[in-house]
Amino acid sequence: MAKLVVDPVTRIEGHLRIEAQVEGGKIVDAWAAGTMWRGIETILKGRDPRDAWTFVSRVCGV
Amino acid sequence: MAGSIYHHLLSRGVTRRDFLKFCSATAATLGLSSSMVPQIAEALEKKERPSVVWLHYSECTGDSESVLRASKPSIAQVILDIVSLEYHETIMAPAGHAAEKSLHDIITKKKGKYIAVYEGAVPTLDGGVYCFIGGHKAIDSCKEVAAGAMANIAVGNCACFGGVAAAAPNPTKCVGIQDIIGGTVLNIPGCPMNPENFTAVIVHFLTFGSLPALDSLGRPLFAFGKLIHNNCERRPHFDQGQFVRQWGDMGHRLGWCLYEVGCKGPMAFQNCPTIRWNEGTSWPVQAGHPCIACATPNNWDAAYPFYKRLEGLPGVGWQANADKIGLGIAVGTAAAVAAHGVIRAAKRGKVSKTNDEGHE
Numbered sequence: 001m002a003k004l005v006v007d008p009v010t011r012i013e014g015h016l017r018i019e020a021q022v023e024g025g026k027i028v029d030a031w032a033a034g035t036m037w038r039g040i041e042t043i044l045k046g047r048d049p050r051d052a053w054t055f056v057s058r059v060c061g062v
Numbered sequence: 063m064a065g066s067i068y069h070h071l072l073s074r075g076v077t078r079r080d081f082l083k084f085c086s087a088t089a090a091t092l093g094l095s096s097s098m099v100p101q102i103a104e105a106l107e108k109k110e111r112p113s114v115v116w117l118h119y120s121e122c123t124g125d126s127e128s129v130l131r132a133s134k135p136s137i138a139q140v141i142l143d144i145v146s147l148e149y150h151e152t153i154m155a156p157a158g159h160a161a162e163k164s165l166h167d168i169i170t171k172k173k174g175k176y177i178a179v180y181e182g183a184v185p186t187l188d189g190g191v192y193c194f195i196g197g198h199k200a201i202d203s204c205k206e207v208a209a210g211a212m213a214n215i216a217v218g219n220c221a222c223f224g225g226v227a228a229a230a231p232n233p234t235k236c237v238g239i240q241d242i243i244g245g246t247v248l249n250i251p252g253c254p255m256n257p258e259n260f261t262a263v264i265v266h267f268l269t270f271g272s273l274p275a276l277d278s279l280g281r282p283l284f285a286f287g288k289l290i291h292n293n294c295e296r297r298p299h300f301d302q303g304q305f306v307r308q309w310g311d312m313g314h315r316l317g318w319c320l321y322e323v324g325c326k327g328p329m330a331f332q333n334c335p336t337i338r339w340n341e342g343t344s345w346p347v348q349a350g351h352p353c354i355a356c357a358t359p360n361n362w363d364a365a366y367p368f369y370k371r372l373e374g375l376p377g378v379g380w381q382a383n384a385d386k387i388g389l390g391i392a393v394g395t396a397a398a399v400a401a402h403g404v405i406r407a408a409k410r411g412k413v414s415k416t417n418d419e420g421h422e
Contacts (some may be wrong), residue, residue: 006158007196010151013123015195030364038185039233040119043226048367054354055362058226061124061254062153 007035013062067268068107069141077207081106090335091226091262092274093284105269111143112268113176115207116150116169119200120193120227120236121182124254125218126152133175144264151195162196167209177267178211180204183220184228185235192234201242208243213250213273217260221355222249229362237253240280249280253356258337259285279359283332290327290353293335296320314350324369325352332357 004027007017015036021029040059044052067306069080085103089096116126132143147153148168149161156164168176182200185192190201198206208214215242216239219225227236240247264284266274274282291297300319307313307322321328330353333371334345347353355365365372 007194008151008157008161010154010157010161013152015118015193016343017194017197036120037192037234038183038227038236040226042231042233043229043362048369051366051368054368055226056228058122058124060123061127 013060063291064308066106066108066112067144068103070111074143078106082254085265088262088265089257091258091284091333095400098269102269103413106265107131109268112264113148113168113172114145114150114179115148115165115176115211116181117203117207118151119180119182119204120185120219120234121220121225123152123181125181125221125252126150127376128254128258128262128393140241140327144261145177148172158196163403165207169207173210173229175197175266176211177213177215178207179215179217181217183224183238185227185234185236185244187233187235204239204242208239208245213248213267214239214246215250215260215263217250219251219253219361222251223359225253226362228360246273246276247280248276248282250285251359252332252344253283253354253361254335256272256285256332256337256339260393261334261370277331281357288331288333290330290332290334290347293333294327294347295419296334298345317350320347320350320352322351322371324367324371326355326358326361326365326368327353328374329365330355330358330361330364 002022004020005017005021006021009018014034017033017035019031019033020027038046040055044055047055068081082099082103085099085106087095087100089102092098094102113214118126149165151161154161154164182193184190184200186201190199193200195203195344217224217269220227220236221239223238224232225238226233227284238247238249240249244295248263250256250263252259263274266272266282274284276285277283291300294300296317296319299313299317300321303314304318305313305322306318306320309323313319319325327347334353335339335347338345338348339404354368355361358364402416
């Protein structure tokens with residue numbers, strides 16, 4: 001049983017980690033994790049809704 | 063010289079003419095006289111492309127997009143080919159361990175010879191667990207990369223000052239790169255940064271062997287030395303009290319000053335009005351939206367709310383009388399606008415009449 005880890009996953013926006021459990025040459029289980037968190041939802045709380053787009057558009061710039 | 067930037071550009075189909083045009087445009091961005099163009103051209107003809115390691119932390123990749131996206135292929139080549147991008151997660155082929163290996167190889171084999179570019183803030187809460195790359199925390203990664211870099215450049219407001227990730231209540235206690243690695247960090251803020259400023263910094267570094275002059279916030283003076291408000295093409299409307307009061311009103315349609323609807327140009331330093339965006343096509347204020355002071359530290363709170371008139375900036379006296387200016391001139395403006403309206407209506411009438419008649 002081997003564990004395969006791909007981190008960082010490149011050619012994407014953001015930080016992604018993939019782990020896969022391999023048995024007999026086949027993947028039997030896998031996990032994906034976003035490895036960065038900024039809390040934009042928390043930052044938006046209590047702000048003027050008209051300003052929301054300026055913040056949420058910065059979730060992903062691609 | 064083979065291996066030089068110029069040679070590389072020629073091999074990619076950039077003509078001598080385009081190359082010299084690029085040198086001139088960059089000299090202009092840097093605020094240098096045209097007599098410096100030959101020196102820039104000579105440096106690019108002789109020097110090899112500098113190795114660049116580009117790291118991503120708490121960010122949206124908007125600054126990479128800013129550099130990568132260009133409408134004309136020749137200019138895209140110029141921007142991309144002027145540096146040798148050795149590590150950049152968004153566009154590199156290797157992933158996982160292979161990517162980690164490339165980074166390790168460069169920072170060891172080219173120690174002291176690469177330029178480190180940082181995009182994104184560094185979270186510090188809970189020991190920095192809110193951003194991992196390849197199992198390494200951003201807070202550790204930037205220190206390791208910075209140690210062997212010949213220059214450290216932070217791009218975008220997040221890497222410079224914490225940016226949107228550090229907006230109140232700053233959930234992950236994000237800070238800019240300089241706060242973590244110390245020393246001299248050249249900051250090219252903006253949300254995103256303007257790619258022309260990045261290219262100009264690199265060209266300056268190649269031509270003169272040093273970073274350009276910086277302000278107290280580590281920003282190059284050539285790009286961040288002037289107030290947007292003082293260079294704004296809508297400034298005459300401010301001086302005449304001609305303000306946009308509501309979205310889509312007559313003033314908005316006529317391109318009047320956006321101060322009353324929240325423009326933060328009077329507190330923002332950047333060269334947007336002169337170099338603009340998308341190869342000089344336009345910039346937010348030209349397009350009819352107020353400036354949000356995106357190159358200012360903590361703009362997400364300091365320039366907030368974005369659609370409320372800027373007030374109470376210490377040391378700047380004109381806010382107090384902006385209304386007065388507006389009111390005083392409003393009467394004259396209204397008369398002028400009414401007259402203008404009449405003229406326009408008359409013209410329109412004439413045009414439609416001639417059109418109806420089927421000739422010009």
